[in-house]
Amino acid sequence: MNTLYKILNPAHSGWRWIVLILLVLVIIEAHKGWKGNKTFTDKNKKLALFAMIAFHIQFLAGLVLYFVSPKVAFISETMSNKLLRFFTVEHSLMMIIAMILITIGHSKSKKATLDTQKFKSIAVYYTIAFIIIMIAIPWPFRTALGGGWF
Numbered sequence: 001m002n003t004l005y006k007i008l009n010p011a012h013s014g015w016r017w018i019v020l021i022l023l024v025l026v027i028i029e030a031h032k033g034w035k036g037n038k039t040f041t042d043k044n045k046k047l048a049l050f051a052m053i054a055f056h057i058q059f060l061a062g063l064v065l066y067f068v069s070p071k072v073a074f075i076s077e078t079m080s081n082k083l084l085r086f087f088t089v090e091h092s093l094m095m096i097i098a099m100i101l102i103t104i105g106h107s108k109s110k111k112a113t114l115d116t117q118k119f120k121s122i123a124v125y126y127t128i129a130f131i132i133i134m135i136a137i138p139w140p141f142r143t144a145l146g147g148g149w150f
Contacts, residue, residue, distance in 0.1 A: 008068070009065060012058065016137065019051070019133075020130075030123035031119075031123045033116075034123050037115075040119060048106055052102050071083060071084065071087040094132050094133070095133070101132070102125060
């Protein structure tokens with residue numbers, strides 16, 4: 001097995017927890033700010049930015065893994081094999097969509113003039129991305145995918 005894969009795969013699996021924690025925090029803060037008509041502070045701005053950066057780092061690690069992983073294959077059996085299909089197509093596509101949503105949400109919040117608009121952009125886009133991410137993670141209980149907690 002490739003050395004880069006042996007190093008990057010556990011790092012990618014472990015970093016997901018940082019991404020998920022940051023996303024949960026920013027989503028909670030955004031929903032509270034949006035529904036409570038709160039002021040969008042530097043703390044809110046930085047938290048959303050850090051969550052986006054953490055996800056982008058995770059995405060870049062995943063992109064490298066895509067090209068070195070034995071779980072990604074472009075063979076005729078890919079679509080009939082649950083593991084290969086998941087990592088070659090489903091996981092990758094859902095994470096691309098999540099990255100786009102988070103980036104759009106962050107960008108819209110920066111362009112918004114009202115604090116409620118800033119919170120709403122982050123709340124809506126990051127929440128949808130979070131749901132997609134949760135579906136796209138190869139959790140240990142999805143035994144066919146061979147995922148782990150770390």
